[in-house]
Amino acid sequence: MRGLGELERAVMDVLWDGGGPMKVRDVLDRLDTGKALAYTTVMTVLDNLHRKEWVRRERTGKAYAYEPTVTRADASARALRQVLDESGDPEAVLLHFAQSATAHESAALRKGLRRTVAGG
Template sequence: MTDGTEKTDPPARERRRGQGELEAQVLSLLGAAPGPVTAAWVQEHLGGDLAYTTVITILTRLHAKQAVTRSRVGRSFEWTPVADGAGLVALRMRKLLDREDDRDAVLSSFVSALSRDDERLLRALLNEPEDPER
């Protein structure tokens, strides 16, 4: 039975970010920054309505993952990227590999699961002359 009023849905909530998406956004922002920047700068340039504490949490997590460095300036820190988004994914992959006892099996399974194009790229990268700085 209808009483003449239309039922309306509550306003749609903002889309929740995927895992790591905010970290990638922060890294991208830091990479485009003019130099070391504060968390307040990051918060302001991210846009949206992220809480300062959320920005600090993300920066602290990135620091723990060794994707950013921080230096004390007064009572706060200035943050600088060490890795970009691709670098962060590479760090994650390395940490996962480091946890495994049978590295040969993990790497073999990884390579066998690659597409032909990705496998060709990986082989080309592995055949490049070794970097003397490594």
């Protein structure tokens, strides 16, 4: 995701796949980054994600439990929006993307556009 570092993205993936609020230890136990991480490192990453408003936290006993504030799909859509905004030519980017889309992706786009037109 744009705006997140590599470890922040990995932590968000764990939270998105977690199915509910998770404590630092839960996240650390499920992280698979290929390197050993300290508890305090994961705690700092979660604190940074909270500051950036990617996660919310609630105290449970002596620790916080964290959960995402946005879905993975919403975060991906935000990243795509940022790419389009920064491209200088969003129409050309969209057209190039549409040419590379699979049949399934094209159908999903058509369905979404029909909803947008019908609702707006």
